[in-house]
Amino acid sequence: MDICSIFNLQRGISMQTIYLDHAATTPIHPEVSAAYVNAMDTVFGNPSSIHSFGRTSRKLLDDARKTIAEAIHAEPTEIIFTSGGTEADNIAIFGTASAMKEKGNHIITTAIEHHAVLNSCKELEKNGFRVTYLPVDENGQITVGQVADVLTDQTVLVTIMYGNNEVGTIQPIKEIGELLKDHQAVFHTDAVQAFGILKLDVQELQVDLLSASAHKLNGPKGVGFLYQRKGLQTTPLQFGGEQERKRRAGTENVPAIVGFAEAVNIAQKEMEANSVKYNRYQTILSEVFEREGIAFEVNAKEANRLPHVVNFSFPGTEIESLLVNLDMAGIAVSSGSACTAGSLEPSHVLSAMWGSESPKLRNSVRFSFGLGLDEQTIAEVASKTAEIVKRLVK
Numbered sequence: 001m002d003i004c005s006i007f008n009l010q011r012g013i014s015m016q017t018i019y020l021d022h023a024a025t026t027p028i029h030p031e032v033s034a035a036y037v038n039a040m041d042t043v044f045g046n047p048s049s050i051h052s053f054g055r056t057s058r059k060l061l062d063d064a065r066k067t068i069a070e071a072i073h074a075e076p077t078e079i080i081f082t083s084g085g086t087e088a089d090n091i092a093i094f095g096t097a098s099a100m101k102e103k104g105n106h107i108i109t110t111a112i113e114h115h116a117v118l119n120s121c122k123e124l125e126k127n128g129f130r131v132t133y134l135p136v137d138e139n140g141q142i143t144v145g146q147v148a149d150v151l152t153d154q155t156v157l158v159t160i161m162y163g164n165n166e167v168g169t170i171q172p173i174k175e176i177g178e179l180l181k182d183h184q185a186v187f188h189t190d191a192v193q194a195f196g197i198l199k200l201d202v203q204e205l206q207v208d209l210l211s212a213s214a215h216k217l218n219g220p221k222g223v224g225f226l227y228q229r230k231g232l233q234t235t236p237l238q239f240g241g242e243q244e245r246k247r248r249a250g251t252e253n254v255p256a257i258v259g260f261a262e263a264v265n266i267a268q269k270e271m272e273a274n275s276v277k278y279n280r281y282q283t284i285l286s287e288v289f290e291r292e293g294i295a296f297e298v299n300a301k302e303a304n305r306l307p308h309v310v311n312f313s314f315p316g317t318e319i320e321s322l323l324v325n326l327d328m329a330g331i332a333v334s335s336g337s338a339c340t341a342g343s344l345e346p347s348h349v350l351s352a353m354w355g356s357e358s359p360k361l362r363n364s365v366r367f368s369f370g371l372g373l374d375e376q377t378i379a380e381v382a383s384k385t386a387e388i389v390k391r392l393v394k
């Protein structure tokens with residue numbers, strides 16, 4: 001039986017599972033859920049309607065927009081609500097490419113972007129755009145110098161993620177913003193993993209576009225936003241009504257947006273404490289692994305990293321058996337590998353960091369932290385993981 005079928009079989013088995021895959025998605029916060037359900041139960045008007053039902057919805061939408069704008073030091077009119085991070089990335093990339101096509105056809109990105117960015121760029125290549133995929137070092141890092149080296153007068157878009165979803169590496173976004181401030185290129189950052197975890201200020205970063213998604217910060221699924229700097233033009237991807245100042249047609253999902261704003265409020269309040277907690281969790285994992293005497297490596301260890309993501313390599317193990325055994329032990333973690341045709345395809349992020357022949361591609365696991373965890377649970381995860389690794393090492 002192949003690995004993907006084993007996971008499918010196990011899906012039916014219920015057990016007490018420790019969820020350490022918060023970079024994939026997060027559980028909804030009880031207060032977010034309450035705000036979301038309350039908005040759904042009590043307010044149904046179309047925010048574009050001018051009667052009182054519409055105005056009540058509009059007020060919720062405006063308040064949510066203000067909360068979210070303030071969180072990144074933007075103006076409410078600069079927030080475009082979307083169906084999530086993927087749509088925000090798509091509007092940023094296709095919308096800019098189309099709006100800027102008279103000014104050039106060159107795009108700069110990195111080899112380790114999320115597929116929402118990578119596949120959008122690949123699509124644009126079919127339509128006459130030239131895309132530079134910057135290589136990363138073994139820590140998943142690019143430098144501002146690499147961007148400067150490939151920047152031309154044909155460059156219309158630079159799209160570089162804030163923090164990586166697999167290894168947590170944070171890119172020098174502020175420095176790249178500084179480099180691009182007098183260049184025609186529009187600067188987009190996919191901050192889906194960083195928003196809600198780190199303080200982000202679009203003025204300081206000098207980004208023109210920034211993507212975020214609610215389900216990464218204990219908010220509802222299917223809602224996100226694109227920050228679009230005032231005065232910047234992007235060609236809309238969908239046509240219809242005049243919602244979101246004609247930048248994204250379609251009636252807004254008001255209850256989900258209300259939930260999103262509540263999640264942002266909570267994340268802002270708890271950000272610093274969470275950061276300390278998550279760094280401590282990383283340390284606990286490493287300390288227990290050391291104490292148990294297993295061979296391990298923290299991947300991207302030299303990089304400045306997101307606190308809630310840590311990726312370990314366990315030499316001598318194989319990813320399939322590692323994931324199956326962790327799952328059977330009630331530990332939900334992830335590898336960047338995708339189930340393709342019944343086997344696990346190595347992650348494009350890890351391949352970009354170490355080359356396609358590196359054994360680490362086949363023995364690396366991501367642990368990601370969030371709501372509902374504590375130090376004792378992490379210590380338990382670490383001991384069980386160490387036990388499994390000892391059993392599996394050949």
Ligand SMILES: Cc1ncc(COP(=O)(O)O)c(C=O)c1O
Nearest residue numbers: 084085086114116165192193213
């Ligand atoms: C860095 C990054 N960008 C974009 C996305 C896509 O966001 P969504 O799931 O909201 O479409 C994700 C989700 O995993 C992500 O981690």
